[in-house]
Amino acid sequence: MSDLAQIGVTGLAVMGRNLARNIARHGYSVAIHNRSFGRTQSLVADHGDEGTFIPSESAADFVASIERPRKIIIMVKAGAATDAVIDELVPLLDQGDILIDAGNAHFPDTIRRENALAAQGIHFVGMGVSGGEEGALNGPSIMPGGAPESYTTLGPILEDISAKVDGVPCATYVGPDGAGHFVKMVHNGIEYADMQLIAEAYDLLRQGLGISAAEIGEIFAQWNNGDLESFLIEITADVLSHIDAETGKAFVDIVLDQAEQKGTGRWTVQNALDLGVPITGIAEATFARALSGSVPQRTAGRVLPANAGEWNVTDRDAFIEDVRQALYASKVVAYSQGFDQIAAASAEHNWNIDRGAMARIWRGGCIIRARFLNRITEAYERDADLPLLLADPYFTQIVGDGVSAWRRIVALAATNGVPTPAFSSSLAYYDGVRAAGLPANLIQAQRDFFGAHTYRRTDKEGTFHTEWSGDRSEIQE
C-alpha cells in the first residue's frame, strides 16, 4: 500500500474532524490538516487508532502527502475562509486534482470558484453535507455538484461514508457547478421551516393546554411513531424532556428566545425572490428568527394590546390531533415549495436536478430526514415534471384530510393571539394555489391605472391599456 493518503481533509472543527474519522473508519487513508495545528494533533491523539491518518502542519506537506490525482475536502467556514484555503492550496496542486468544498457555501460563490479553477485544470466540487456532528461521523447526506466526471472518482468514497436507508446511499451526483450547494441551501431553508413549524406546534400545545414542556415532549415522542416520524421531531421530544441541571427547570425554559442563523435560510429566501418562487413557509420561518432577535422592537411592542380570547380547550385529544394535522399539512407545503424552488433554479441554470433523487438522499443522515420523504420520491417517480408536489394524489389526499383541522388551528391561534406565521402562511399558500381565481386581477388593473403597465384580458388574446385619465377607451398594445 502507498504511503500517500487516498484523500485529504482540511478544516478539522466539528464537521471536518468527524468527516475525516468517518472516511478513515471506512478504510481509506486520510491526510489531515487545519489552519491551527492543535486541532490536527488532537484528532490524532483522540482518534488516531480509528484508521490511517497522515497529519501535516503545513499546507505544502498536506498536499504532498496525498496520492494523485488528489482529492481534498475543505471543511471550513463559508465565505472568505474558504477562499483563503483555496488560495493557499491551489498553487500546490496539479492539473486533474479535485478540490471539494464541503462547507455551507453560497452557490454563486461555488459557480465563481468552479469557473476560476476549471481554467487552471483543477476540478472543483461544491458539495452540500448535512447531518451535523453526528451525521458527519456516522453517515451524512451528501449533495455533490461540479463536473460529472469528478463524481466518477469521488462517488464510491462518498457513497461509502454516507448514511444508508434500505441499503441505498444518501449520496448522489446533483448537477453541474453550484447545484450541490444550491440543493443544500434549499435543504437548510426547509430545515428552517420544519423547525419553525415544530416550535409553533409546541407553543400552541403549551398555551392551549397549559401543560409542561416534558408533557409536550411525550406528545412529540408519540407523533414520532406516525407520519411525522423524523429526526427533528425526535430531537424535539428529547430537548423538551431535558431538565437544566443548574436550576431544575425545563431546559427549554432557560434558553433565551432569540433564534440565530448563519445565512443559508436567508440565502434561500433571497434566491426565491429572484426566481419568483413563493416559498412562504421558509420565508416566514426565516423572518420569525429575525423577529425573535429584534430586541428593541420586541421591547417596545410589549405595550401593544392583544384583545385576544381566552383558551378554552374542552377536548384535549382532539386539540392535540388538530395541531398534529396542521403541522403535517404545513410541513408538506414547506417541502412542496422547496422542491418548486429546486425545479425553478434547475431550469434557470440547466442543472437537470432529479428532485426524486434529492428526496431519496435526504431520507437518511441529514437534519430534515423524515419518513415521508419516501412519499416525495414516489411522487416524482410518478411524474418527474410534477409542477406542484401538493397536487400529487398522495399529498392531495393527506393535506385534504387535514385541512379542516389546519383551519381550526390557524383560526384559534389568531383568536387567542398566538403567533403562527408558518402555519398561517402555509394555509394561505394552500388556499391561494388551489383557488380558481385570485384578486391579482385587481392589482393588474391598479398597475395599469397608475403606471400604464397594461393587462391581459380573460376573454381574448393580447395586451391592453385603458386610458384612465382620458376617455377610458381601451387600446390594444
Ligand SMILES: NC(=O)C1=CN([C@@H]2O[C@H](COP(=O)(O)OP(=O)(O)OC[C@H]3O[C@@H](n4cnc5c(N)ncnc54)[C@H](OP(=O)(O)O)[C@@H]3O)[C@@H](O)[C@H]2O)C=CC1
Ligand atoms: N456545524 C454543523 O452542524 C454543520 C456545518 N456545516 C458547514 O461546514 C463547515 C464547517 O463547519 P464547522 O465544523 O461547524 O466549523 P466552523 O464553521 O466553526 O469553522 C471552523 C473551521 O474553519 C477554519 N477556518 C476559519 N477561518 C479560516 C481561515 N481564514 N483560513 C483557514 N481556516 C479557517 C477553522 O480553523 P481554525 O481551527 O484554525 O480556527 C476551523 O477549522 C462550515 O462551512 C459550516 O457551515 C455544514 C453542515 C452542518
Ligand SMILES: O=C(CO)[C@H](O)[C@H](O)COP(=O)(O)O
Ligand atoms: O447546515 C447545517 C445543518 O443542515 C448547519 O447546522 C447550519 O449551521 C444550520 O443553519 P443555521 O446555523 O443558520 O441555523
